[in-house]
Amino acid sequence: NAGVTQTPKFQVLKTGQSMTLQCAQDMNHNSMYWYRQDPGMGLRLIYYSASEGTTDKGEVPNGYNVSRLNKREFSLRLESAAPSQTSVYFCASSVGSVSGYTFGSGTRLTVV
Amino acid sequence: QKEVEQDPGPLSVPEGAIVSLNCTYSNSAFQYFMWYRQYSRKGPELLMYTYSSGNKEDGRFTAQVDKSSKYISLFIRDSQPSDSATYLCAMSAGAGSYQLTFGKGTKLSVIP
Numbered sequence: 001n002a003g004v005t006q007t008p009k010f011q012v013l014k015t016g017q018s019m020t021l022q023c024a025q026d027m028n029h030n031s032m033y034w035y036r037q038d039p040g041m042g043l044r045l046i047y048y049s050a051s052e053g054t055t056d057k058g059e060v061p062n063g064y065n066v067s068r069l070n071k072r073e074f075s076l077r078l079e080s081a082a083p084s085q086t087s088v089y090f091c092a093s094s095v096g097s098v099s100g101y102t103f104g105s106g107t108r109l110t111v112v
Numbered sequence: 113q114k115e116v117e118q119d120p121g122p123l124s125v126p127e128g129a130i131v132s133l134n135c136t137y138s139n140s141a142f143q144y145f146m147w148y149r150q151y152s153r154k155g156p157e158l159l160m161y162t163y164s165s166g167n168k169e170d171g172r173f174t175a176q177v178d179k180s181s182k183y184i185s186l187f188i189r190d191s192q193p194s195d196s197a198t199y200l201c202a203m204s205a206g207a208g209s210y211q212l213t214f215g216k217g218t219k220l221s222v223i224p
Contacts, residue, residue: 004155031210042216043156043200050210058211090155097210098144103155 002026006091006104013081013111021076021107023091031094032074033058033101034066036087043090049074050097081111115139118201118215127224131188135201135215138182142203142213145177147186150198150217159199160186191222 007022025032034046045058049068063085065077074093078085088108092101118135125131133147144163148156160175162168162184168175174187184203188195201215 033210033212040216043214045211048210056210092155096207098204098207100146100158100161101156101212103148103157105155106153 004091004093004102004104006089006107008107009105010108011110013078013109015082015111017081018077018079019081019109020078021089021091021109022073023075023104024073025091025093025102026072027093027102028071029093029095029102030071031096032068033092033094034064034074034076035090035092036060037090037106038087046076046089078109081109083111085109086111116201116203116213116215119218120216122219122221124221124223125191127191127193127222129191129222131186131191131195131220131222133186133188133199133201133218133220135184135203136182137184137203137213139203139205139213140179140182141205143206144204145175145184146202146204146212147173147175148200148202148214150200152197156200193222193224196221 004025033048035043047066049055052071088106091104094101116137147160149159150156165179172189176185198217198219200217
């Protein structure tokens with residue numbers, strides 16, 4: 001019963017470096033999401049995938065790209081990391097748009 | 113005015129107290145209302161899920177929604193130290209809307 005698995009758990013990048021955050025769910029959920037959580041800002045949606053084969057921008061998509069690799073996996077890529085992207089990143093999944101979300105345990109990213 | 117307002121606290125109560133957590137919102141299209149609990153350095157976990165106005169009870173937890181006042185509440189009876197966490201309200205306009213809007217969270221400490 002793994003739920004939503006995120007890797008890595010921690011990462012330090014230098015400005016300009018790229019990296020991909022991985023997310024996988026084993027609940028046969030249709031929809032997957034990427035959020036970032038910053039102090040005083042709450043959870044903000046970066047991108048989401050309503051179903052396999054589709055992706056859409058959320059509230060704060062700039063500087064990020066996503067890939068819905070298959071029904072289980074949804075990755076988030078930072079092409080050229082900036083200090084403003086220092087945050088905790090959460091992946092989540094749900095059956096559909098009106099069901100509750102299951103979150104992963106997060107990736108703590110620091111860009112120096 | 114922000115779409116969802118939530119008092120960040122911190123809120124500190126003695127063990128056994130009744131806790132009241134609240135959110136107000138401005139978007140009258142919201143129909144689905146959730147409460148998530150987030151322990152330190154963990155992902156949010158779904159606690160309560162309600163549709164439209166009314167009450168829902170689950171053990172020591174009661175969620176209330178008053179759509180006419182655009183106000184939702186979470187009550188915790190007989191609070192325990194294990195309830196110490198940040199509580200996030202979240203809401204959605206419903207089917208087809210994949211953008212769950214979160215409050216910034218209220219940090220609760222239950223003192224033994």
